Amino acid sequence: MGRLIAKRIGIGVLVLWGAVTLMFLLVRVAPGDPATVLVGATATHEQLAAVRQSMGLNDPLFVQYWHYLGDAARLDFGDSTTLSQPAMTAVLHETAATLQLILAATVLALVVGLPLGAYAGQRPGRFRDRLISAATLGLQAIPNFWVGIMFILLFAGTWGLLPSSGAGGIDHLVLPAVSLAMPFTAIVARLTRSAVAASTAEAYVRTARSKGIPERRVLFGHILGNSLLPVVTVVGLQIGALIGGDVVVENVYSWPGIGSLLVTAVNNRDYNVVQAAALLIAGIVVVLNLCVDLLYLRLDPRIRTGGRA
Amino acid sequence: MLAVRDLVVRTETGTTVIDGVGLTVPRGGAVGLVGESGSGKSVTSLAAIGLLPDGLLAVSGAVEVDDVDQLSASADARRGTRGKKVAMIFQDPLAALNPRQRIGRQIDEILRVRDGLGRAEAARAAVELLRRVDMPDPEKRANDYPHQLSGGQRQRAMIALALAGRPELLLCDEPTTALDVTVQKHILHLLARVRAESGLALLLVSHDLRVISHVVTDLVVMYAGRIAETGPVRDLLSSPRHPYTAALVRNVPSPRARVALPAPLPGTPPEPSDRPGGCAFHPRCPLARDRCATDKPQLREIGTGRWSACHYAEEVRP
Ligand SMILES: Nc1ncnc2c1ncn2[C@@H]1O[C@H](COP(=O)(O)OP(=O)(O)OP(=O)(O)O)[C@@H](O)[C@H]1O
Numbered sequence: 001m002g003r004l005i006a007k008r009i010g011i012g013v014l015v016l017w018g019a020v021t022l023m024f025l026l027v028r029v030a031p032g033d034p035a036t037v038l039v040g041a042t043a044t045h046e047q048l049a050a051v052r053q054s055m056g057l058n059d060p061l062f063v064q065y066w067h068y069l070g071d072a073a074r075l076d077f078g079d080s081t082t083l084s085q086p087a088m089t090a091v092l093h094e095t096a097a098t099l100q101l102i103l104a105a106t107v108l109a110l111v112v113g114l115p116l117g118a119y120a121g122q123r124p125g126r127f128r129d130r131l132i133s134a135a136t137l138g139l140q141a142i143p144n145f146w147v148g149i150m151f152i153l154l155f156a157g158t159w160g161l162l163p164s165s166g167a168g169g170i171d172h173l174v175l176p177a178v179s180l181a182m183p184f185t186a187i188v189a190r191l192t193r194s195a196v197a198a199s200t201a202e203a204y205v206r207t208a209r210s211k212g213i214p215e216r217r218v219l220f221g222h223i224l225g226n227s228l229l230p231v232v233t234v235v236g237l238q239i240g241a242l243i244g245g246d247v248v249v250e251n252v253y254s255w256p257g258i259g260s261l262l263v264t265a266v267n268n269r270d271y272n273v274v275q276a277a278a279l280l281i282a283g284i285v286v287v288l289n290l291c292v293d294l295l296y297l298r299l300d301p302r303i304r305t306g307g308r309a
Numbered sequence: 310m311l312a313v314r315d316l317v318v319r320t321e322t323g324t325t326v327i328d329g330v331g332l333t334v335p336r337g338g339a340v341g342l343v344g345e346s347g348s349g350k351s352v353t354s355l356a357a358i359g360l361l362p363d364g365l366l367a368v369s370g371a372v373e374v375d376d377v378d379q380l381s382a383s384a385d386a387r388r389g390t391r392g393k394k395v396a397m398i399f400q401d402p403l404a405a406l407n408p409r410q411r412i413g414r415q416i417d418e419i420l421r422v423r424d425g426l427g428r429a430e431a432a433r434a435a436v437e438l439l440r441r442v443d444m445p446d447p448e449k450r451a452n453d454y455p456h457q458l459s460g461g462q463r464q465r466a467m468i469a470l471a472l473a474g475r476p477e478l479l480l481c482d483e484p485t486t487a488l489d490v491t492v493q494k495h496i497l498h499l500l501a502r503v504r505a506e507s508g509l510a511l512l513l514v515s516h517d518l519r520v521i522s523h524v525v526t527d528l529v530v531m532y533a534g535r536i537a538e539t540g541p542v543r544d545l546l547s548s549p550r551h552p553y554t555a556a557l558v559r560n561v562p563s564p565r566a567r568v569a570l571p572a573p574l575p576g577t578p579p580e581p582s583d584r585p586g587g588c589a590f591h592p593r594c595p596l597a598r599d600r601c602a603t604d605k606p607q608l609r610e611i612g613t614g615r616w617s618a619c620h621y622a623e624e625v626r627p
Pocket residue numbers: 320326344345346347348349350351352353362363364365516580581
């Protein structure tokens with residue numbers, strides 16, 4: 001088990017290295033020279049060349065790459081070109097708000113999706129199952145930004161119930177969290193549904209029923225526990241998609257998180273901030289995935305204890 | 310104790326899987342249910358404990374446990390019978406045990422939930438049950454997960470689980486099929502011993518006549534969802550009165566035989582959806598005549614306690 005965890009951490013480090021390398025390459029093929037942006041379009045050739053020199057843009061590519069890796073390891077992406085502070089500081093400043101939003105959406109998705117899916121999966125093919133399956137399929141298909149705009153129009157505009165943008169009290173969190181959680185909820189519900197439907201047919205569930213214990217105990221003691229494994233796996237795989245959705249939702253609601261910062265930085269060609277934000281997002285994905293893996297180990301005694309027979 | 314009467318089980322699409330089966334297990338008795346794969350042994354025993362899988366429905370007949378018909382009883386009443394009066398052990402003990410729960414907890418769940426025992430007390434009772442089924446090192450094994458046990462140990466755990474509710478009837482669906490031969494013997498001896506100790510009635514399901522003929526007193530032979538023959542085990546072995554029983558008996562090797570004999574019957578049993586009319590056995594029957602293809606033979610008494618569903622029962626030779 002210790003080796004398994006070490007392996008997972010190793011994979012996480014590899015993923016981060018891949019992300020850093022990709023960013024290095026992308027910045028160098030992106031249109032718009034960072035040096036031009038820094039000194040402005042009216043600068044002379046001499047000024048531009050001086051800036052290029054100081055930024056190391058004239059070194060051979062692999063030397064640039066080596067320096068880049070070292071800087072990335074120290075989380076040093078230079079100063080923001082628009083915010084007059086180190087890029088990483090600017091990004092870290094927004095991290096709490098993003099984590100708050102992602103956490104709220106995840107909790108929401110699990111609290112709603114798990115019971116909904118379990119309720120549908122208990123009676124596969126019946127009315128409740130088909131109703132919930134159709135609803136979640138629809139939910140999964142609606143794009144985040146559209147939901148966001150509709151929510152703003154209805155809840156903030158027409159009914160004036162909730163604020164449409166910014167952060168603050170819990171009322172600011174409701175609309176972004178719900179928008180972000182919606183497709184995720186649908187995925188959790190659909191997965192739970194099929195996992196519960198599959199485990200209901202398992203022989204050990206029949207054994208549980210042969211004890212004459214109440215159906216509620218069969219569900220919580222025997223069906224749900226085993227259904228959680230595939231749900232946990234896929235929730236892990238969906239974390240990337242959740243962060244993608246987070247960037248969209250933050251921008252729709254002007255939520256002051258990494259996503260908003262990232263889009264602003266892209267528009268301003270503030271490459272240092274873009275890179276810092278991208279690395280931090282990759283870091284969040286890696287850490288969350290590690291948590292999911294640990295949870296998986298915890299849930300499956302077959303991995304935890306190893307086989308003997 | 311258990312009386313199944315004229316039971317008919319159909320699929321949702323209307324295919325008849327069990328076609329008018331009746332059998333009784335007296336209090337403390339031991340009855341064997343044999344037949345080839347697909348003859349309906351599992352479905353019959355699952356119906357007896359009220360656990361038919363989704364998609365199968367008992368459409369008529371009765372399943373009486375202590376003279377109370379389970380098919381017409383309320384869901385709560387049926388649930389009350391399960392585990393306490395009738396318990397069941399299953400063919401594949403690895404699949405039948407919850408992979409995420411320790412053995413001890415699975416065994417004592419019925420004690421905690423239905424007898425209101427405290428955790429520690431129930432855990433002690435589980436270890437006692439494991440000791441009773443000859444589990445080596447029961448305290449340790451109670452804390453193991455199913456995948457950590459050997460096949461024979463799992464089946465012992467499964468038997469302990471079934472005994473936990475102190476049932477009066479134990480249904481055993483191929484309890485030894487997944488095990489190797491020496492372990493098979495131990496498990497059968499264990500079942501026989503438990504029965505002798507506690508007066509438990511047994512319904513022992515198997516496709517292997519040899520395996521159960523030492524443990525049971527009576528046999529029910531099934532073919533294609535119907536009963537072919539039933540009677541005391543000694544009589545059926547020495548003078549079968551149905552060609553299908555005769556074929557099964559011929560397949561039982563003598564104790565000295567090293568290898569199992571090849572199947573004496575050509576062909577395979579039919580699927581429920583295309584069972585032949587008349588006597589379902591006629592395509593494979595060495596005694597079949599024209600009448601057998603059109604006339605469905607009814608089970609009739611052919612001696613004291615002996616019944617056969619063959620038009621020519623009297624002509625069958627072992
Ligand atoms: N859930 C189900 N839905 C539809 N048909 C089923 C279902 N379960 C079993 N059957 C049918 O019922 C028939 C009898 O099955 P059953 O499992 O009782 O046979 P068996 O005698 O126990 O055979 P085996 O020795 O293979 O266990 C099979 O032919 C199968 O096609």
